[in-house]
Amino acid sequence: MDLKLSVYEIMLRLFLAMVMGGAIGIEREYKNRPAGIRTHILVCMGATIIALIQVEIADQALRYAAAKPEFVGVVRADEARLIAQVVSGIGFLGAGTIMVSNRSVKGLTTAASIWAGAGLGIAIGMGYYTIAICSFVGIILALTVVKRIIKINAIKKLEIRYIHREATKEFIMNYFDSKKIEVEDVDFDVDFMDDYRIYTNVYTIDLPRGMNYTDVIEDLSMYKNITKLRMINV
Known part of the structure; x- marks a missing residue:
């Protein structure tokens, strides 16, 4: 099994992360929210970079194990380890967009979009294009269309x-x-x-x-x- 990524594949994944993260950021910036296009691009691309590094680590471990079979039981590469840190760490950035003042809470949707953007970046970085594209469409629909279709007169x-x-x-x-x-x-x-x-x-x-x-x-x-x-x- 060869996990080695070509330069073209790496650039493609980073480009997709920039485009999809930027599209989410444009919607947030249009509504004058705390995190705009640059923040979402950086979050999505950053998560993609972490995922790419994780793929490279796994590839190196497989190559090392193939070259030295005697160390197969010793060499390990957990593909979820770095990604787990992204999922938990991005919460701090999202929390920074949440503002509580005068008994009202603002910024929850932007925090959620940052978290979703990180997940999108992970999917792109790992090469799960179907998941990434479907997720991107879902995120955009949630931010732009849902509120127009479903109107809730909240208390x-x-x-x-x-x-x-x-x-x-x-x-x-x-x-x-x-x-x-x-x-x-x-x-x-x-x-x-x-x-x-x-x-x-x-x-x-x-x-x-x-x-x-x-x-x-x-x-x-x-x-x-x-x-x-x-x-x-x-």
């Missing part, structure tokens, strides 16, 4: 700051009832000022079909006692 939190507690709470609850908005949970907070108080309610709400959060914010913003409105991703 979110609505932060409302207001004054005049009794009147404003009554207005908010009447609005929710009139729009058939279901309140899953409520968190209360109050800030004490010199001669007045500012109340903050964080509502976990579930909107009825056909209604969006922009409409809710626009409707509630018309009420004079409400001083701040903000959506928080769960």
Whole structure:
């Protein structure tokens, strides 16, 4: 069994990694995400390089064992060892794109795309072209098409700051009832000022079909006692 790679084969695999990783990065950069085209190219090509090195190590081990049969039981080449380090190590880079602020989490999709790009690079580097091409198509579809086809009205939190507690709470609850908005949970907070108080309610709400959060914010913003409105991703 000959695992020796030609220069043409190495260049082909690195080129595929650059093209496929770059295509994923273009989609992320177009949406102004933390990791763009260069990051995804480097991640995919880096994983490909590691996989190529692993193939070369395995080839050298086989050649050495063939040349010196007496050492067959001693010479070992685990093709999954370096690749396992890529799979675990890429998590640190992906974690760097995840940002948590004001009760919301951003960057999870970009972190996942980096991790998937590394897996794509491994498939290319090992020469599994069918897996690589099918995976690439799946990743691109997941990033560009799925969200347009499948629309999920996820539960979110609505932060409302207001004054005049009794009147404003009554207005908010009447609005929710009139729009058939279901309140899953409520968190209360109050800030004490010199001669007045500012109340903050964080509502976990579930909107009825056909209604969006922009409409809710626009409707509630018309009420004079409400001083701040903000959506928080769960």
